[in-house]
Amino acid sequence: MAKKKIKERKNCEMTDVFETYLASTGGLSTDEINFSAQFFKPIHLKKGDFFIQEDEPCRYIGFIASGAVKAYAIDKDGKENITCFKFENEFATSFQEFVKQEKSRRSIRAIEDSVIYRISYPDYLHLLVQITAWNGVIKSVMEHEYSQKELYLLNYNNKSAVDKYHYVLSNEPMLVQRVTTQDLASYLGITQRSLTRAKVQILRPNIL
Numbered sequence: 370m371a372k373k374k375i376k377e378r379k380n381c382e383m384t385d386v387f388e389t390y391l392a393s394t395g396g397l398s399t400d401e402i403n404f405s406a407q408f409f410k411p412i413h414l415k416k417g418d419f420f421i422q423e424d425e426p427c428r429y430i431g432f433i434a435s436g437a438v439k440a441y442a443i444d445k446d447g448k449e450n451i452t453c454f455k456f457e458n459e460f461a462t463s464f465q466e467f468v469k470q471e472k473s474r475r476s477i478r479a480i481e482d483s484v485i486y487r488i489s490y491p492d493y494l495h496l497l498v499q500i501t502a503w504n505g506v507i508k509s510v511m512e513h514e515y516s517q518k519e520l521y522l523l524n525y526n527n528k529s530a531v532d533k534y535h536y537v538l539s540n541e542p543m544l545v546q547r548v549t550t551q552d553l554a555s556y557l558g559i560t561q562r563s564l565t566r567a568k569v570q571i572l573r574p575n576i577l
Contacts, residue, residue: 388402408492409487413482418479421462423476426473427466427470427472427473429467429488433485435483436483437483437547439454440461442475451555451556456547480548481547525557530557530563531567
């Protein structure tokens with residue numbers, strides 16, 4: 370009984386996180402937020418669980434209430450090419466494939482135990498019709514996605530391993546704190562060995 374009450378309290382806290390985020394967008398009224406929340410169903414992912422799998426229909430958009438995920442595609446050699454990480458208060462999906470209801474070109478997988486509020490495509494369409502302000506919310510999410518991609522290309526393409534890791538330390542320290550060396554190396558497009566050497570060169574420059 371006690372465990373059930375604890376779980377209910379945690380679910381309530383996670384719902385509050387989601388509703389607080391919606392309120393922060395400034396585009397939705399309290400009634401619209403309450404109406405919207407009913408369409409987002411919480412799922413609990415263990416570390417390593419998939420939210421979306423490559424080559425399977427992209428059926429959901431998810432809001433991360435707690436935890437973190439990585440998005441990646443598998444190359445011809447069977448290696449993961451990680452394109453981004455998503456943390457609390459961010460949406461996760463393959464947007465292009467979700468909107469077109471096509472098979473996803475990448476997987477999204479939990480790198481921590483996570484709680485994600487997801488909405489199905491039919492409910493998403495219904496929500497857009499019922500609450501036009503959601504178009505503004507989605508537009509903001511898409512603009513954030515585009516901005517992240519632009520920043521990635523600007524700061525990580527054609528840069529040395531040292532420059533890449535230095536940028537991470539200065540601008541994305543959460544990646545150092547919460548992402549494995551293997552995943553971070555994949556995201557930066559370098560080998561684990563190069564990443565380790567870059568860490569040593571920056572943190573202990575007299576060693577090399």
